Amino acid sequence: MDFSITEEQRQLVETARKFTRERIIPVAQKLDEHGTFPIDICKEGWELGLMNVEIPSEYGGLGLSCLDHVLMMEEINYGCAGIGTTLAGNNLACMPLLLGGSEEQKRHYLGMLTEAPIFAAYACSEPDAGSDVAGMRTTVRKVGDEYVMTGQKRWITNGGYASWYSVFGRIGDPKDRHKGVTCFVVPRDLAGVSVGKKEDKLGQRASNTTDVLFEEVKLTRKNLVGGEGEGFKIAMKTFDRSRPWIAAGATGIMRRALDESRRYALERKAFGQPIAQFQAIQFMLAEMAMKYEATRLLMLKAAWSIGEGRIDAIESSYAKAFGADSAMAVATDAVQIFGGYGYTKEYPVEKLMRDAKLLQIYEGTSQIQRMVIARNLLAQGA
Amino acid sequence: MQIDLSEEQRLLRDTCREFADKELRPNAKKWDREHRFPAEAVKKLFELGLGGVAVPSEWGGAGMDNVSYALAIEEISRGCASTGVTLSVNNSLYCDPIAKYGTDGQKESFLTPYARGEKLGCFGLTEPQAGSDAAEQRTTAVRKGDSYLINGTKNWITNGPVADAIVLFTMTDLSKGTKGITCFVVETKTPGFVRQKADEKLGICASPSCTIFFENMEVPISQRLGQEGDGFKIAMSTLDGGRIGIGAQAIGIGRAAFEEARDYSKIRKTFDIPIFQHQAIQFMLADMATALDAARLLVLRAAWLKDQGKRHTRESSMAKLFASEAANRVADKAVQIHGGMGYSKELDVERHFRDARITEIYEGTSEIQRLVISNLLLK
């Protein structure tokens, strides 16, 4: 067993860290305040190869592994989880195509993203079907050889900026639950595709989250990703591969919280000594550090398994659930260590706390992760 | 032993609940978003007698007890946490020490109009380097004839930007530590009282707070509360009461979050059934309800002890510690039960989540409460 990273990985981390320090941290607070989309940062990140990292080289991407990706993402999220989510959006949109798309689809749609700094979005959730993918209501009617899609998608990351969407809709009766769910790749400029309201969020405010509406959108077989009814499987496989990214968001937030808290605890005095001298603070810091390390190990293990082709939903869920819950706890403790200052926008920790909360919700809530874990545990040895 | 409320207590609670439903809940989101002090609503609450709930009627108060006061703050905070703390500061931190330590002359000028709700008070203890640790005060008051010259800085002063007077703590003798602290009551229009811009905060955004500079502010000796060196005692006994208010505020926030989560769990469906039918959700709701009830009992008990004239330092600290931590857990779970909708500013729960956080920090952090409690336990 070897816990060291390769030279290439070290360079990638270095690049991401430098970019975070110089380009993200100085503007994160302001982007958050105004909910501004980080378009310039994305363009620069694209140039540096911080977007589209998991797209294989034959389609113009870097062809990096999930492990490379999470190492890089931790650095970005250290600066701003909203930007982290934004930069990762394309990878999520691409995943269904990588899993089920035709060669032609991959060349065309993945190629678009690597040729220019543009966006794509993964469109699965709906107002009444979030983590419960099989409950979706977007319908796809078959008309001869063609498909007509109607529905409303919600919580779509980069929804307002995407040039194309990987969209999940239902062919057939909603009673059939997951059986009819089918994936399509849908260009933004097709008639009937429109962007709905933008969410005004508690945290990760630089990330663009919108509704995307599909009204009688005409699609052909060229838009079909995988076969009819294969969408649910594709969505689940996508989650297996994307959940370690959320753990990377968690490690970034936690490391930042820990660094900020450590610095502050050494500076701030109470009762005549730095608060770092109090066991109550020391123990909080120790707890935070342990949670960070444990999340990081779970994340690395899950990402490593994916790279080895041994994709295991339970490992991804361990990393996601433990990471998200830990990040929430760690960011909350950071605010506590800062006291009144932690509650103000003068210091970054209040933002960490707001940003962390989303980790427990998107890509399957912490509750859904427990369901996945329990289901897999109970199936073992049966 | 009987745990029922009196008729009078129940009436006040119901009045506040109705007010919160009608006037606060529909507007709280807007005030939060616009960082707007709800002056109109505060004025109406003052007209209802909530400026000085437990202040004797001869000094303009409602002449009720502290149990009533805690019930009122809970109900108001359930509607709007910012309004809740505005009232809590005026009642507990401003009126209370003047009622307890003020001379009749001081009460006439500085208590009656505030208890009647014609004016608003604030409380100046915290400094940039002295939060929960009051002995680190650096604001000085130097005696000059019949007055004092005050210099220094106070921060996080809730109501600071809109208050008409401040109960202010200073050092008259830096060498004496806590024994050198002296308290004054000063109108904010006094020359040398300089407000800085309002703080930008994670939550309670409709409750304005700010840093205040005191630049050679001259205050006559007649505005000194108690004797020189009495300040620490005044501050600590005031906070014993203030913590009841914050405990009540926390419960109000927690209850708002709980009620919204409960109602949402009946509407929202996953896997074809309303989510309240999932045990994972039911158990969260059960724990939330239990924690809030336990917190309320602790707060009411502390208030009741105060009404009996009994020492309640330990009980107030327990109430504040438990209620504020419970409110945060409850608000967090409420966001979780709402899922994505809980993260959106379209609903109120994300505000409750942000508002709850401060209750673990101000008027003594959770850590300070644990110090207070353990000091008394280990005596």
Next chain:
Amino acid sequence: MFEPSESQRLIRETARNYAQGSLTRIASELDREARFPAAQLGELAELGLMGINVPEAYGGAAAGAVAHALAMKEIAQGCASTAVTMGVNNMVAETICRFGTDAQKKRYVPEITSGRFVAASFALSEAQSGSDAGALRTTARRDGSGFVLNGSKQWITSGDRAGVLIVWARTEQSAAKPAKGISAFLVEGGAKGLHAGRHEDKMGLRASSTVPLTLEDVRVPATALLGNVGDGFRIALSALDGGRIGIASQAIGIASAALEESLQYAKDRRTFGQPIANHQAIRFMLADVATELEAARLLVLRAAAFKEAERPFTREASMAKVFATEKANHACDVAVQIHGGYGYVSEFAAERHYRDVRVTTIYEGTSEVQRFVIAREALK
């Protein structure tokens, strides 16, 4: 509002004096030898603690549910095994007073309150029906004017010591409404066909007796029926709501003992040149435990006050039980932690408290059942 009355205070002081005196001294011996506290129970009866919420006409103290909760906490602080046995005696006496005929009350209740019966039992649980009482299988067949009982019971506190047992059995098989066919009977200790099995070898509460029972053609007259045929489920639920207050009080008693010992130990034990009580890590644990126990105590007193005022108290009792028992477990865990290695050995009481408290989140309705009840009430 939060003040005990004079009579409540008196009961509490009586219980406290006894618990802090002889009971505390013998608790670890009783535990070590797994010895039934027969002598102690007799002394408690003399002090009037075997019918705290029972009318004076039957030898009770008629002091109410709050007094009962206060006494349970005090006795449990001295010895948790004695407390649970006392709690069951009180629960049986109260249940007979509430649902029994004059003749039943006169026959049995004074025996319990006087201590002539060293114990009484509440025989509800079975191997396959614990918190889910509707599923019980023991049968009561009509035979002439009386009934014949057959079946087996599990986890029966004092089952081999009881002068009288309330035994729940099915008088009617109804698949649709299984709870409706259950009735309660008063069976005397030593009845023909009633056999107690081997003592359960328990982790904690080792001085209390817990046995399985078998009923082989146990014949009882019609006058043994408590309430009417089919009332059994209602009687059980009503008794259990009260029982939950008792267990919550017991848990607080055990935890209070653990806290007291933790405080003392923290002052005595030194590390890094000072008492460990000076370390914030220790102080803060103690502060949290004390705060949680206060909150638990208030929840319990509220539930008891509601019961005493004859208001519905199901929700309040469940809140009190789940909160008090879980926080009490936390308190005992902290006590072991603060004691370090000494917390892990029987030389110090912390180890016994840790074992004794564990069952409180399990019996008389697990924490999960309490949460189920609370959520059901909240979602109404």
